[in-house]
Amino acid sequence: MTARLILFCLAHLAVVLTLRAQPSFAGPMPSRAVVERPDARRLAYESRIDEVLAWRSALAKPTDPLLRDMAVIAAKLALREDAERCSLSVIELMKEPGSGPFWMFPTVCVAYLGRDQLSAEAQGALRTAWSSTMQLRGDTENHWAMYYVSLYLMAQLHPDGPGSSWYSGKSSSENLAEARDYLLHWMKLTTTIGQGEFNCTHYIGEYAIPLLFLSAWAEEPGMRLRGRMMLDWILADQFANSLEGMLHGANARTDDTSLIERWNALSTFFSWLLLGNTATPAGYGGWGIYFAAVAKSYDLPEVIYRIGVDRDGDFLQRDLKRTRRRWRNSDVEMAPIYKTNYSRRDYAVGSYQGGISDPIQAHVWDVTWAVPDPRGVHNTIFSMHPISSSFDMQMYFAELPDQMTKGVTREGKASYDSPDKLLGSSRFERVFQDLDTVIALYDIPPDTRFPHINGFFSKDLADLTEDVSGWIFARGGDTYLAYRPLAPFEWQPLKGFKSSWTADRIDKGDRRLFSPHLKNGTIVQAASVSEFATFADFQAAMRALPLKFVLEPVPSVTFKTLRGKTVSFTYDQVPVVDGKRIDFGRWKLFEGPYLNAEKGSQKLTLTHGRLERVLDLGTVTVTDRVRPE
Amino acid sequence: MPKFKLILLCLASFASSQLGAFGAPASAYDLTVCAAINRNYVIGSKLVTLNGLFRRTDAGGFVHFGLNFPHVFNVAYDPRNRDVLYLATANGAVVSRDGGKTLRIATSWDMTEAKDICLDPNALDQIFLALPDGIAVSTDRGVTWTRREKGLPGRGKYTQTIEVDRTRGGRVLAGCESGIYLTEDAGRRWRRVMVSKATVTDLQQSPHDPKVWMATTQSDGVQVSGDRGVTWKRLGGVPSEEALYNVAFDGTRPGWMAVSSWTYGVWTTEDGGKTWVSRNDGLPDGHCVFRVGIDPGTGRLYAGVYQTALYHSDDFGRTWVVSGLEGSTIGNFVFTPRASH
Numbered sequence: 023m024t025a026r027l028i029l030f031c032l033a034h035l036a037v038v039l040t041l042r043a044q045p046s047f048a049g050p051m052p053s054r055a056v057v058e059r060p061d062a063r064r065l066a067y068e069s070r071i072d073e074v075l076a077w078r079s080a081l082a083k084p085t086d087p088l089l090r091d092m093a094v095i096a097a098k099l100a101l102r103e104d105a106e107r108c109s110l111s112v113i114e115l116m117k118e119p120g121s122g123p124f125w126m127f128p129t130v131c132v133a134y135l136g137r138d139q140l141s142a143e144a145q146g147a148l149r150t151a152w153s154s155t156m157q158l159r160g161d162t163e164n165h166w167a168m169y170y171v172s173l174y175l176m177a178q179l180h181p182d183g184p185g186s187s188w189y190s191g192k193s194s195s196e197n198l199a200e201a202r203d204y205l206l207h208w209m210k211l212t213t214t215i216g217q218g219e220f221n222c223t224h225y226i227g228e229y230a231i232p233l234l235f236l237s238a239w240a241e242e243p244g245m246r247l248r249g250r251m252m253l254d255w256i257l258a259d260q261f262a263n264s265l266e267g268m269l270h271g272a273n274a275r276t277d278d279t280s281l282i283e284r285w286n287a288l289s290t291f292f293s294w295l296l297l298g299n300t301a302t303p304a305g306y307g308g309w310g311i312y313f314a315a316v317a318k319s320y321d322l323p324e325v326i327y328r329i330g331v332d333r334d335g336d337f338l339q340r341d342l343k344r345t346r347r348r349w350r351n352s353d354v355e356m357a358p359i360y361k362t363n364y365s366r367r368d369y370a371v372g373s374y375q376g377g378i379s380d381p382i383q384a385h386v387w388d389v390t391w392a393v394p395d396p397r398g399v400h401n402t403i404f405s406m407h408p409i410s411s412s413f414d415m416q417m418y419f420a421e422l423p424d425q426m427t428k429g430v431t432r433e434g435k436a437s438y439d440s441p442d443k444l445l446g447s448s449r450f451e452r453v454f455q456d457l458d459t460v461i462a463l464y465d466i467p468p469d470t471r472f473p474h475i476n477g478f479f480s481k482d483l484a485d486l487t488e489d490v491s492g493w494i495f496a497r498g499g500d501t502y503l504a505y506r507p508l509a510p511f512e513w514q515p516l517k518g519f520k521s522s523w524t525a526d527r528i529d530k531g532d533r534r535l536f537s538p539h540l541k542n543g544t545i546v547q548a549a550s551v552s553e554f555a556t557f558a559d560f561q562a563a564m565r566a567l568p569l570k571f572v573l574e575p576v577p578s579v580t581f582k583t584l585r586g587k588t589v590s591f592t593y594d595q596v597p598v599v600d601g602k603r604i605d606f607g608r609w610k611l612f613e614g615p616y617l618n619a620e621k622g623s624q625k626l627t628l629t630h631g632r633l634e635r636v637l638d639l640g641t642v643t644v645t646d647r648v649r650p651e
Numbered sequence: 652m653p654k655f656k657l658i659l660l661c662l663a664s665f666a667s668s669q670l671g672a673f674g675a676p677a678s679a680y681d682l683t684v685c686a687a688i689n690r691n692y693v694i695g696s697k698l699v700t701l702n703g704l705f706r707r708t709d710a711g712g713f714v715h716f717g718l719n720f721p722h723v724f725n726v727a728y729d730p731r732n733r734d735v736l737y738l739a740t741a742n743g744a745v746v747s748r749d750g751g752k753t754l755r756i757a758t759s760w761d762m763t764e765a766k767d768i769c770l771d772p773n774a775l776d777q778i779f780l781a782l783p784d785g786i787a788v789s790t791d792r793g794v795t796w797t798r799r800e801k802g803l804p805g806r807g808k809y810t811q812t813i814e815v816d817r818t819r820g821g822r823v824l825a826g827c828e829s830g831i832y833l834t835e836d837a838g839r840r841w842r843r844v845m846v847s848k849a850t851v852t853d854l855q856q857s858p859h860d861p862k863v864w865m866a867t868t869q870s871d872g873v874q875v876s877g878d879r880g881v882t883w884k885r886l887g888g889v890p891s892e893e894a895l896y897n898v899a900f901d902g903t904r905p906g907w908m909a910v911s912s913w914t915y916g917v918w919t920t921e922d923g924g925k926t927w928v929s930r931n932d933g934l935p936d937g938h939c940v941f942r943v944g945i946d947p948g949t950g951r952l953y954a955g956v957y958q959t960a961l962y963h964s965d966d967f968g969r970t971w972v973v974s975g976l977e978g979s980t981i982g983n984f985v986f987t988p989r990a991s992h
Contacts, residue, residue: 121721124695156720156754159742160694161764170760191746191755204760349783350809350828350850420783422852422941423869423894425911425957425980560712636807 023414044077044293046302051395054266054299056332060324062300067322067477070295074306074314075101082107088114088605091129093262093311099135100315106249108136108246109144116147122158123168130172131312133179136238152176153187161344161419164228166204167520168601169230171249172199175239202245205585207253210360213624215640216343216359216611218335219257219380221263223287224281227309227451229256230292240317244642251637251644254323258294258628260289261330262339262616263363265370267293267300268396269406271388272361273372274343278437278519281385281445282478284531285396296322297330301397304472323646328630329616338457339363345379351417360609362455368392368550369501372456373607376462377447381418382435383410387460389548391501393482400480400532403496403503407464410439410471436525441472442516442534449457454597455587456606463577464507475542477507477535478516492563494535500551502560508579510572541573547584583619610646658764678948679989682707685723685738685982694719700852704738704751705976713961713968713975717751724982727778729792733987737778737793739765744780746793750845751803757793767812777836777871780811786825788838804829814854816879817860824880826851826877830951831866833880845883847871853897854880858947859905865924867910873926888927890915896940899984901946905965911943917954930968944984955981 057063078097081394089095089104098104103145112132119125139149142643158307159169172542177183177198184193193202193453211218219225233256236249239401252371256624263269269289280287285300291307293300306314343359373387388404415426430438437443453647466473479486483496483503494505516534517527547564554560563584571579578592588649590598597604611619612626619626624640629649636645681771684707690865690965703714709772723740726767729735743765745760746955751920758765758780767781780787780796785808787796807829816822823836824844831845831854845851848871857863864976866874872891882964889895893914906923909930916931916938930952934935952964953974961976 063891119695120695121698122695125697156699156718156742157723159760159763162740163693166760185755186753190742191753200759207760238852353806355784355806389951416850422896422913423850424939425941554834591764 037208044073044302044306046073047299047304047306051301052294052298054331056328057298058530065329066298068318070298071314071317072304072359074295074311075300078311078314079103085567089376091115092213096131096135096312096315097129099132099139102139105136105139106141108130108132108139109141110167112140112144113147113171116144116151116609118207119151119155121155123160123165123172126157126172126176127168127235128312130175130235132314133146134184135174135315137179139451149180149187152180154158156189161475163208164222164225167208167229168232170201170204170208174198174205174245175235177201178239178241178612179511187326192602196452199319202242205245205248205269207249209639210343210624211344212252213438213619213626214611214622215264215339215356217259217274217345218292218344218570219274220341220343220359220361221260221269223269223273223276223289224254225275226260226269226292226346227277227288227307227313230315232342232594233310234313234316234320238316247642247644248431248639250320251639251642254326254635254644255626255637256321257292258326258329258626259341259612260292260616261297261326262365262371263372264293264330264394264588265365265390266396267297267330268390268401269293270363270390270402271372271385273383273385274346274359274379275383276385276445277383277435277522278443278445279521282391282400282402282480282518282530283396283398284402285399293330297327299331301528303393319645325628325630325633325635325646328633332630333365333367334367335362337615339365339612340361340609341613341617342609343374343379345377346418348417349420351413353547358606358609360606363455363614368508368552369458369548371458371460371548373453373460376453378414378417378449379447381414381446382430382438383445384637385445386412386447386451387453387455389458389460389461389498389501389546390505391498391503391548393499398449400482400530401478401498403478403483403498403505403546403550404444404448404464405475405477405507405535406444407451407466407475408446408472409448411448411449437519439635440525441474442514442536444476444478452591452593454591456583456587456589456597456599458547459549459583459587459589460544460586461546461579461581461589461591461597463579464540465576465593466542468540469541473538475538475544477505477544479513479533479535481531482532488560489561489565493561493564494517495561495564497551497557502549502551502557504545504547504560504564504629506545506569507535507537507545508545508573508577509537509541541577542578543571543573544577545569545579545581549584551630574649653831667836677709677948678951680946680948680986681989682946683726683728683985683987684713684955684961684976684979685726685985686955686961686976686979687721687723687981687982689721690978691719692955699979700827711974717747718754719873720745720754723827724765725767725769726983728987729775730772730987731775735792736763737768737770737780739768739968744768744778744787744789744793744796755846757789758787758796761950762787762796766810767917769813769823771815771820771823771837772817773815773821774837777821778811779815779823779825781813781825781840783809784811784931786813786838790837799818799834799977800841801839802834802841803827803832804845809850811850813855814856816861816918817856822879824854825866826854826866826943831874831880831883844876844881845874849894855898857900858902859900864897865900867898867909869894873898873910873924886924888920888925889918897942899945899952901945901952902968903950907950909943909945909947909968911921911940913939913941913957917943917968919952921967928968930964932969933964933971934962942981942983944986947986953984955979955984
């Protein structure tokens, strides 16, 4: 009996483990070889989608008559299974609707997937929920993207509803018109002066998912095509800024985890699903379920696929973005963000010019290195000023001044008011990047909370050496790193945040370079291991580079980079390279070997080899061609 | 029951009916509180608590009415019909014509996160809306809205508070990031009458003398005007290193006023602003007072303590009692005469 019981338990455990398995999360890293044949790519893509849906569907307890969340219902509807249970569950869940975009878009997903599967009563419950509970629009662009795509699609699904049948009090046609108007406004803004929440490790989902829905379900051909074009647009942007599927800095928004473990982000789910070149994060990124549920309606253009996985060599990409909307404490409504991305096989260096693109979760610059398996690896290095400021928060939020810095720590941004945080941007940081050299300068007023800079030194750095020259040398993967603090510092242990939702800390093995000097700076130079015979040779080369700097009256550096360029950079002044001032006024919307767009053009040209796709949001046309040899 | 006991009970019952909660005299005013009871709420969550509008009951408690709606910051009633109400909300201006049972988001995507709303008592179809990026006006009872910002700066027009001069139609004061602005033609042209370093958080007209206005600010202390808001001077005696959130006049006693502050809590004056005293004994430590209000019928002073509770004082802040709305953040207190109900 006991043996049978044990066998039964083992069998049950095996079933549970199989059902809960996430092979692409826990299994070996996938091959990074380019899949040349489109049909093989598509097959692999669909297989990954099926893996997500099968996993999520299997999380439903077989003995429970109801499904307990919208994600499992979406997965089941996408798999066309369990329709009756889905219906009963929808009816139950709709008795207590949520109150904003994070509730709206899953509901829309289920409503559309369930059009021919859910019972009339369940569809009625979905409809009723949209009249009974006020939906909040939110206060960020990702909120609005979700909110208005959801409203657009629900209004389209129920076209003749009077105002009394909608939470907004507006009729279906009014809701549809308002949503359409906003979405066109956002698309125009993004395709003329750049995205506000650019290259986000998590909020990428809050754009990609609604855009996919729009591209799949909008009945108006123009909106359907725009949805697809914008999805192409943001995915191309993400993949150009990813190193083997890991989105690196700079990021308008990221979080405490993804910031240091670059792979561990929702953005990686999209790389895994669409490119297949990395492992998926746990739970397929959470929100990723909703993308997967509709993903078979999308086919990633080959040119974007190749930008993501098939790179000949080093490339430099310069992009124009913008800050999110500033309500006050600023002379401009949206400040331009000049973003630089230099990618090589072994590492990528990314930055923007400093200042605040987002008040809480921005990440201004880093060097991120490639590793064979990035799971659990803290493969990045950077410094930052960990400011916590009501003034900054008021710039972006329409709230009274005092509760924000405290309230935000309870809203998934636990680190905001912590002196050892690594996440965030500062008004008192200026950054310039030339290829794989970054110079970050700080001029921090004494009464600032917190008056010091933090440098992030990963547990995964090898051969860390504090050289008498002042340089700190280290190796990350196949990347040599030279880090030059411009003011005295001390090492401090760094306890990482357990998650963005809790102030609980755990020792992740990293260290913090703590420097309390208000006029300060960091220079980082990266190079491939393969460029030098030995680590000592790299160090010798770095020591030999001419470097002059002063910290008073403001930090100022003149440095000859490893690439032979003389960079002069003074806090709050225009950087000069080889005697030539950088002209930010001529910065294009995208400029590089793969993505190109003129500011204001609404037209993005994607190029890889002879492949070319032009996304013209102005004329709502997509042009594919193979360029002549 | 012995007769004398019955008489005593009846007397007690009568006395109780003449008093509001906690021994305060019944007010000739209704009180609507805009409040959110949503600690740990994040956008999209299920609403597990009640938010939006709460009406004071005769017993002094508070009951929710209308839709459960987080982030309602202010409400203005149409005195011709108290079922018509205008809300300043996170979704923009919201109008109800049935006492809050059903709502319509009256503005579109281009007007969001409204901070304040007020009705022109001399032109009741005209409503003014304070927005984080300026000011909008409706002249048709909230059906359509247009921006009226001529004279406001391109930047610095974050508007936290807007208040109509009850004695002159179309005469409105707005508290903005860059100061106080005045219009005398219903927003067609604004001019700055007071320069501030940061946002003006509240503006109130004295119930005793319409020429007197008070303002609270984030960085310029308490400001007072004795000439209908044309010129302003700073009042001493109130700490003002940190932000002050709002000011309330006591309609029952000229010269009595209170201000709220996250940092300083409740401060009051009983001599027209010459001297001010801290009135925080009995309030939670740490202050975090988001809003004060004074019942114009009874002089009862209310204080909303951030995500804690609503408190009241019947001795103008010397002692405090929890009034209810535990866990709430108060957006505003709106008193309306019962006679017009």
